[in-house]
Amino acid sequence: MKKRKIEVVVISDVHLGTHGCHAEELLAYLNSIHPKKLILNGDIVDIWQFNKRYFPPSHLKVLKKIIGMASRGTEVHYITGNHDEMLRKFSATSIGNFSIANKLVLNLDGKKAWIFHGDIFDVSIQNAKWLAKLGSYGYNLLILINRFINWCLAKMGREKYSLSKKIKNSVKGAIKHINDFEKTAADLAIEKNYEYVICGHIHEPKKEQYENKYGKTMYLNSGDWVENLTALEYSFKRWRVYHYNYDKLLPFFVDEDLKEMDMNELIASITEERKVKSSNINKKSLGKQGLTQDGDGM
Template sequence: MKIKRKIEIAVISDVHLGTFGCHAKQLLTYLNSIEPKKLILNGDIIDIWQFSKRYFPSSHLKIIKKIITMASNGTEVIYITGNHDEMLRKFSNSHIGKISIVDKYVTELDGKKAWFFHGDVFDVSIQNAKWLAKLGGYGYDLLIVINRFINWCLVNLGKERYSLSKKIKNSVKGAVKYVNDFEEVATDLAIENGYDYVICGHIHQPKMIIKANKNGKTTYLNSGDWVENFTALEYQFKRWKIYNYNKDKLSPFFADEDIKEMEIKDLIAAITIVDQNTKKSK
């Protein structure tokens, strides 16, 4: 019997299907563990920038098939375009069954306004020198391939994995400043427009923090990526959580301290559902 978790919203971004850095098997495991009412794909799901007919393994195809299956089973799928899949922007505001393609998405969550977008609109390097950004993308992909080999060696030696790109991002002052500036611009705009939540991807930095200025406050959320961090955002019971595959695996959505606040019927509904295929097989 397959066990799934019911959640209102799941947000994933920066999957980069079609590149060596993508960890499709881990993402497929995660998608198989949940049944969201709404799945928001917040950009860079398919890496059209670096797409090659020579590399698109079956595990990557399974992600696309899984998303289509989820939509056919009733999940509303919102595909928000990013810079690596910007070619899809010519199809913005198109609908195919339960799948919508948009450049941004605004909705209300339990009386609060939420603004979803990928985040590349704030990236000056992409807006002014796209060729340079694409070159950086290839360099990043090469770094991930090298990092995979290093981690393979470390795992076989019984040591912990190591992220070269994280080390570089966290140690280079320019990279740290870029992330901080990105968050600042996103939250300032969200506050100015009255959004309670601003949800981005793009910078591969999972985060959830309340930001405030003289005009008000908002909650900034970033879904991270499935290249290095293996993270997603989940919304349930009027709150957000960063799901981390390496730490959470298939653990329930709630934390122990939250159980006391739930009614037993809500708790049962949140923990499991019986897979439809299991019912049919009986």
Template sequence: MKLKRKIEVAVISDVHLGTYGCHAKQVLTYLNSIEPKTLVLNGDIVDIWQFSKRYFPKSHLRVIKKIIDMASEGTEVIYVTGNHDEMLRKFSNTSIGKISIVDKTILKLDGKKAWVFHGDVFDISIQNAKWLAKLGGYGYDMLILINRFVNWCLKSLGKEKYSLSKKIKNSVKGAIKYIHNFENVASDLAIENGYDYVICGHIHQPKMEIKKTKHGQTMYLNSGDWVENLTALEYQFKRWKIYNYSADKLSPFFADEDIKDMEVKDLIAAITIVDKPLKKASSD
């Protein structure tokens, strides 16, 4: 039996289960490699915007089952809602056992406060034109599909993988400006409210940086995503780090045997059976 890394807090976001771009197997491998006291799911874990009965593979169900198992084994799971899973916001401030659903949360870590939210509240296109944002989501998903084919061809030729979406984002000045503004707005608000850390997702850009203004400073953190970057945030020994699935060489952890051998109908049954009633989640 392989030893799991014990950490205080793990934060993942933008997994987008139910889409072709999701790297569910890698998410599962990561979750099997850690034993966190608290697991924060910082939005867009299940992509309800693009949900289709025709596409929700077994590997995606395994991720949900794994998260439920982690909660049953003692991990506190905090599901912070995002824009792609905004339907869950009607259940905000409720909990089932060790799993709570919130729109934002505050973590108290070694005498410091971390303000955690997804970040779509800053996105004007989502607030004022949801149909346009959703259309963009479908286009992004198609781009990921094309990118997978391109990478398959490159791999066959013995060449390195290439990210079309990253290239497009990095070449468009507007996207760079948006990301910069997003980080600054989040950091400014955190400083004004006295938070030591501000933790977001949403923009698929993993980052850890000290932000300063004349009013003080905060550490801006972004957990990235599991579509392009395959990253997470981890807190241990009073420090944050960005975990990168591709760069951080760890012993492989595969799906738990009981999950790996389960049929789809059994996975669905295991996920949907609830033996504890909904109750209000405690909030700060």
């Protein structure tokens, strides 16, 4: 069964290492696609809440999958966010098809796309990081409570319910924060002459044309893999928001070898992949040399 070929895929706010992360669903999605470019737009690994006692096999498997995609030709761009800000000291680092940056500009069919996580617009993070971290722990606890509630609802045959979405939609301050975020990003993109501006951070997937008196741009947000399970996909000169829970997913589910895997096994697996790849390259090189030598001898 063929994987869907996509020019650009953007995912963000995966928060590996937290209880709210839907790693198995993300694996299923990554197994169903073959993108030319994969943009990881911040907060992929949650270093703020990292705990060595909680990093399940499926979370490790996501990392292995991404590295595997890079080794097979996909350009992987890791854009840093606030939860993985420790990686910002490695900005401009590039290893093969894998690179780390704080922002990225792509030329897509003659149109410029400006991609960054978006935490720079968050005043609470800029001025009171401890408060932002406290809020992050509270959010993670809310997700855990929500999971228990949804488990109970499923037992009763009822639909799932999102506490965090209910709170966001009912608190005027939260709605204003999201609207201000989107407007600020769009206004700056118009000022800098970008046709697309792509963010994450606020966990609100969106695709919307924005216009002011100076011009227009398309604002896009990749959402998250905690509540919404969404991604952005670009193909045939068009962007779309992919919703895992609603869009048809080809039957590429979690790998069968998703078993107990520790960090040593992950490293060994990656190292083995590199050895095989290197061996294949050497064989091809020796084969070419042999043909040249035969040709010279004739």
